[in-house]
Amino acid sequence: MKVIxxxxxxxxxxxxxxxxxxxxxxxxxxxxxxNAVDFLTIGRVSQLLAQAGVDMAELVEVDTPSARAS
Incomplete structure (x- = not known):
């Protein structure tokens, strides 16, 4: 598995x-x-973040070593 x-x-x-x-x-x-939860859809990610009081619009893209290698 690879983080892209x-x-x-x-x-x-x-x-x-x-x-x-x-x-x-x-x-x-x-x-x-x-804590990490795998195998989520983007819809489920959005739901979980909303339940935690986090707006998806707050997220900023970050660099990952494996994404650079892709």
């Missing part, structure tokens, strides 16, 4: 990664501190 993109809140408390499996399938990973 990432966004996070300006303070870095919440991070959303786009993950690609070698088979070509993609999903989202939501990370908050030491």
């Amino acid at each position: 993109g990432a966004m996070q809140t300006p303070g870095g408390d919440w991070r959303v990664e786009v993950v690609r499996h070698p088979s070509g399938s993609r999903w989202y990973r939501l990370i908050h501190h030491d």
